[in-house]
Amino acid sequence: xxxxxxxxxxxxxxxxxxxxxxxxxxxxxxxxxxxxxxxxxxxxxxxxxxxxxxxxxxxxxxxxxxxxxxxxxxxxxxxxxxxxxxxxxxxxxxxxxxxxxxxxxxxxxxxxxxxxxxxxxxxxxxxxxxxxxxxxxxxxxxxxxxxxxxxxxxxxxxxxxxxxxxxxxxxxxxxxxxxxxxxxxxxxxxxxxxxxxxxxxxxxxxxxxxxxxxxxxxxxxxxxxxxxxxxxxxxxxxxxxxxxxxxxxxxxxxxxxxxxxxxxxxxxxxxxxxxxxxxxxxxxxxxxxxxxxxxxxxxxxxxxxxxxxxxxxxxxxxxxxxxxxxxxxxxxx
Amino acid sequence: xxxxxxxxxxxxxxxxxxxxxxxxxxxxxxxxxxxxxxxxxxxxxxxxxxxxxxxxxxxxxxxxxxxxxxxxxxxxxxxxxxxxxxxxxxxxxxxxxxxxxxxxxxxxxxxxxxxxxxxxxxxxxxxxxxxxxxxxxxxxxxxxxxxxxxxxxxxxxxxxxxxxxxxxxxxxxxxxxxxxxxxxxxxxxxxxxxxxxxxxxxxxxxxxxxxxxxxxxxxxxxxxxxxxxxxxxxxxxxxxxxxxxxxxxxxxxxxxxxxxxxxxxxxxxxxxxxxxxxxxxxxxxxxxxxxxxxxxxxxxxxxxxxxxxxxxxxxxxxxxxxxxxxxxxxxxx
Numbered sequence: 001x002x003x004x005x006x007x008x009x010x011x012x013x014x015x016x017x018x019x020x021x022x023x024x025x026x027x028x029x030x031x032x033x034x035x036x037x038x039x040x041x042x043x044x045x046x047x048x049x050x051x052x053x054x055x056x057x058x059x060x061x062x063x064x065x066x067x068x069x070x071x072x073x074x075x076x077x078x079x080x081x082x083x084x085x086x087x088x089x090x091x092x093x094x095x096x097x098x099x100x101x102x103x104x105x106x107x108x109x110x111x112x113x114x115x116x117x118x119x120x121x122x123x124x125x126x127x128x129x130x131x132x133x134x135x136x137x138x139x140x141x142x143x144x145x146x147x148x149x150x151x152x153x154x155x156x157x158x159x160x161x162x163x164x165x166x167x168x169x170x171x172x173x174x175x176x177x178x179x180x181x182x183x184x185x186x187x188x189x190x191x192x193x194x195x196x197x198x199x200x201x202x203x204x205x206x207x208x209x210x211x212x213x214x215x216x217x218x219x220x221x222x223x224x225x226x227x228x229x230x231x232x233x234x235x236x237x238x239x240x241x242x243x244x245x246x247x248x249x250x251x252x253x254x255x256x257x258x259x260x261x262x263x264x265x266x267x268x269x270x271x272x273x274x275x276x277x278x279x280x281x282x283x284x285x286x287x288x289x290x291x292x293x294x295x296x297x298x299x300x301x302x303x304x305x306x307x308x309x310x311x312x313x314x315x316x317x318x319x320x321x322x323x324x325x326x327x328x329x330x331x332x333x
Numbered sequence: 334x335x336x337x338x339x340x341x342x343x344x345x346x347x348x349x350x351x352x353x354x355x356x357x358x359x360x361x362x363x364x365x366x367x368x369x370x371x372x373x374x375x376x377x378x379x380x381x382x383x384x385x386x387x388x389x390x391x392x393x394x395x396x397x398x399x400x401x402x403x404x405x406x407x408x409x410x411x412x413x414x415x416x417x418x419x420x421x422x423x424x425x426x427x428x429x430x431x432x433x434x435x436x437x438x439x440x441x442x443x444x445x446x447x448x449x450x451x452x453x454x455x456x457x458x459x460x461x462x463x464x465x466x467x468x469x470x471x472x473x474x475x476x477x478x479x480x481x482x483x484x485x486x487x488x489x490x491x492x493x494x495x496x497x498x499x500x501x502x503x504x505x506x507x508x509x510x511x512x513x514x515x516x517x518x519x520x521x522x523x524x525x526x527x528x529x530x531x532x533x534x535x536x537x538x539x540x541x542x543x544x545x546x547x548x549x550x551x552x553x554x555x556x557x558x559x560x561x562x563x564x565x566x567x568x569x570x571x572x573x574x575x576x577x578x579x580x581x582x583x584x585x586x587x588x589x590x591x592x593x594x595x596x597x598x599x600x601x602x603x604x605x606x607x608x609x610x611x612x613x614x615x616x617x618x619x620x621x622x623x624x625x626x627x628x629x630x631x632x633x634x635x636x637x638x639x640x641x642x643x644x645x646x647x648x649x650x651x652x653x654x655x656x657x658x659x660x661x662x663x664x665x666x
Contacts, residue, residue, distance in 0.1 A: 139635060141600050148604035191576045191598055193615070225558030226577040243524045244559040265524060267474050271481035282526070302472060 001317045002048040002118070003310065004220075005300030007040035010307060014040065023068045027053050033103035037117075038110050043307075045314045048116045048179070049107055051172070053100050055122040055183060056130055058164050061093025064131060079134030081142065083153055091160050094167035101175035108176035118218075119177030121169050123184035124161040124202040125195075128154075140189050147198050158202040166209045173213045180210045181218040182236070185299075188223025196230045204234040211235070218261055222299050228253045242298030243268075247286040259292025266297045269305045269313070276309060280316045288324050295321075334650045335381040335451070336643065337553075338633030340373035343640060347373065356401045360386050361432045367439035374448060376640075378647045381449045381512070382440055384505070386433050388455035388516060389463055391497050394426025397464060412467030414475065416486055424496035427504065434508035441509035451551075452510030454502050456517035457494040457535040458528075461487075473522050480531050491535040499542045506546045513543045514551040515569065518632075521556025529563045537567040544568070551594055555632050561586045575631030576601075580619040592625025599630045602638045602646070609642060613649045621657050628654075 007014055014036050017026060026032045033052045041049035056074050059066050065077040080086060100119075107117050122130075129143045130136075137143070147154045169180055184203060187195060207217045219231055220240030231239060232254045239258045241250045243265035251260050268279045287293035295317045301310065340347055347369050350359060359365045366385045374382035389407050392399050398410040413419055433452075440450050455463075462476045463469075470476070480487045502513055517536060520528060540550045552564055553573030564572060565587045572591045574583045576598035584593050601612045620626035628650045634643065 139600055141603060141635065141637070144598070144600040145603045148601065148608045188577065192579055223556055223577065226579065226582070244521065244556065246525055246559065249559070265477070267472055267477040268481065270474060270478045275481045302474065304474070 001295035001314065002041075002046045002050060003044070003297055003301050004050070006044060006046060006050065006310075007036045007052045008301050009303040010301055010305040010310070011040055011043070012307070013043065023054065024057075024066070027057060028099045030099050030102035030106055033099070034106035034110065037103065037107050041111075041115060044311055045318075048118050049111065050118040050120060050181065051100065051104050051107060051177070053103070053120070055126070055185075057097055057100065058094070058121065058127060058161070058168055059131060061096040062089045062091070062160070062164055063093075064089075073136050074130065076130060076134045079142070080128075080131045080157070083150075086153060086157050086160070089157070089160050091163035094164050094171065097168050098171065100168070101171040104172055104175040104177050116178040117176060118179045118181055119169065119172030119175075120181040120183060121165050121172075121206075123182045123187065123199075123206070123219075124158045124165065125190075125199040126184050126186045127161055127165075128157055129186050131157075137186075140186070144190075144194075147194060151198065154198060158198070162202050162205055165206055169206060169210055170213065173210060173215045177215065179216050179218060181220055181240070182206060184219070184221040184231075187221040187227060187231075188225075190227070192226050192230050195227050196233075200230055200234055203231075207234050207236050211237075218294070220261065225250075232258060238292070238294060240296065244298070247283060247293075251286075251290065256290065259294065260287070261294040261296045263296070263298045264313070266299050266302050266305070269297075269301065269309045271309075273309070273312060276313065277316055280313055281320060284317065284320050284324065334628035334647065335374075335379040335383060336377070336634050337383070337630055339377060339379060339383065339643075340369045340385045341634050342636040343634055343638040343643070344373055344376070345640070346376065356387065357390075357399070360390060363432050363435035363439055366432070366436035367443065370436065370440050370450075371443050374444075377644055378651075381451050382444065383451040383453060383514065384433065384437050384440060384510070386436070386453065388459070388518070390430055390433065391427070391454065391460060391494070391501055392464060394429040395422045395424070395493070395497055396426075397422075406469050407463065409463060409467045412475070413461075413464045413490070416483075419486060419490050419493070422490070422493050424493050427497050427500035430501050431504065433501070434504040437505055437508040437510050449511040450509060451512045451514055452502065452505030452508075453514040453516060454498050454505075454539075456515045456520065456532075456539070456552075456554075457491045457498065458523075458532040459517050459519045460494055460498075461490055462519050462522075464490075470519075473519070477523075477527075480527060484531065487531060491531075495535050495538055498539055502539060502543055503546065506543060506548045510548065512549050512551060514553055514573070515539060517552070517554040517564075520554040520560060520564075521558075523560070525559050525563050528560050529566075533563055533567055536564075540567050540569050544570075551627070553594070558583075565591060571625070571627060573629065577631070580616060580626075584623065589623065592627065593620070594627040594629045596629070596631045597646070599632050599635050599638070602630075602634065602642045604642075606642070606645060609646065610649055613646055614653060617650065617653050617657065 037052045132143045216237040218238040219236035222242045225245040238261050240261040241263050243263045370385045465476045543550050549570040551571040552569035555575045558578040571594050573594040574596050576596045
């Protein structure tokens with residue numbers, strides 16, 4: 001078990017670092033990125049550390065300017081709208097992101113095999129949507145319009161993103177990442193058809209490149225109930241799903257082949273203890289007895305989340321899973 | 334066929350009225366609400382007119398203050414957060430919303446049976462989420478927290494909403510609405526379990542009250558792939574679905590019993606004509622030969638939508654459906 005965005009703003013230790021350093025600064029200084037990664041994993045007692053980094057880091061070496069406004073999320077100067085802008089994007093700059101691999105190396109060294117380290121990147125669709133919309137979006141009008149009106153331009157953009165993301169991910173593997181999560185956070189805004197034609201091939205390419213190095217991939221999207229079949233074709237070992245589809249149904253949908261990661265609603269972490277525990281039990285109940293479940297949320301931890309609730313969930317998941325495994329062993333033994 | 338938000342900001346005729354009158358003012362003056370309703374339906378050539386009204390109108394007679402900020406959507410002063418505030422909500426004010434029924438009466442008279450009129454209301458969950466969050470929301474933290482931490486308070490709020498929404502909807506039926514759409518636009522943020530326990534009973538109560546007057550109900554939510562089974566139990570004649578789940582799969586999911594409404598992505602209306610037509614054909618292809626499909630979008634028309642594209646979709650749907658029906662008739666005759 002681990003949590004998406006486990007080293008985030010809800011943690012006082014992170015906020016303390018953040019008071020002295022900008023978000024991009026923390027990402028770019030391996031000692032700081034490693035520190036917040038390690039602190040969060042140790043404080044929570046989770047089973048894996050995900051490297052602290054921002055989804056949008058690859059945009060800078062491609063030539064786009066990026067800043068974070070307080071409370072507003074990322075703002076991208078000059079969003080991509082024209083063929084010319086897409087043509088200008090650079091694809092040879094993945095090396096400039098070496099600080100992420102270096103942070104992974106430090107975390108790996110710190111844990112010395114006692115806790116696995118997860119690397120990650122945003123999937124090409126999600127990064128393209130940020131580049132085109134200029135930030136977060138509700139309707140993805142510009143992105144979907146580009147996909148519909150200029151499919152060859154879209155394909156070119158996705159190719160360029162892959163050209164940067166592949167070496168970026170392989171450098172993380174090289175540095176010791178023991179699993180990679182590919183975040184296609186916003187792919188759930190797409191109809192399954194469009195996903196299959198214009199997104200899936202690029203995500204698959206990246207997943208295969210990582211797998212070729214012997215490292216497993218977790219492939220995640222929110223709102224993916226309609227996409228699970230197509231996402232499965234991308235071939236990751238694990239599919240990350242949100243709380244909107246019950247875990248058991250998500251599994252059934254993909255024929256129980258890949259492992260499933262999820263799917264507690266991050267907002268459940270605000271609930272009173274008894275109710276929160278009931279929800280944790282419900283997730284584990286649906287996973288119980290089946291191989292290949294990674295307990296996680298259905299999306300990242302929210303900024304106001306009470307830390308003690310996150311810690312309680314870790315204790316409960318460990319305790320309940322141990323009991324489940326005990327029961328399974330005695331049944332089969 | 335008809336379009337959600339067909340009388341909206343994308344129409345120059347609506348913008349002209351809007352220049353002289355506030356949004357709430359248009360809703361509250363039956364002659365204006367009827368005018369924008371009729372103008373849109375006639376300009377587009379759709380098969381039904383949905384009355385122009387705002388989802389949040391019932392909040393005012395319950396004692397909440399409401400305003401619309403330019404480009405920001407609704408802002409609710411003093412969002413509901415305490416037991417005391419919920420206790421103070423009034424439930425006897427549905428009569429103050431008589432202007433909506435009056436607007437329906439006028440539209441009905443104008444069309445004189447040539448075009449059916451659809452009435453509507455927001456479902457209790459969606460209205461409660463606005464009341465609690467104070468406007469639109471991304472994560473529904475306050476709403477879900479109230480549901481989890483004070484279920485009896487939540488139930489009381491839902492009861493109060495039903496007490497206002499039931500007479501509001503029945504007045505619309507009385508005035509001549511020939512179908513009612515219940516918009517549970519944001520219910521798709523919930524896990525199916527929570528929906529079934531804390532939302533479904535109230536929506537069902539309203540649906541049954543309308544059906545008892547002999548009027549059919551269209552029950553709509555976005556992001557509802559995980560909820561369709563539970564929504565079906567609410568018993569509406571028609572389920573409205575968005576583009577995230579292919580129409581054929583949505584139908585299969587509910588055993589082909591209720592009719593389906595949907596499900597073109599509103600953003601498809603920005604695509605070049607050939608691509609837009611291909612998408613319209615794909616929706617009708619999936620609906621083809623099955624009874625009970627209402628062509629619609631998966632959500633409301635967006636403000637910047639080109640009017641001529643909306644009109645083209647109406648022509649294509651009529652033309653393609655006519656061919657489909659022709660084919661069916663010759664097959665069965």
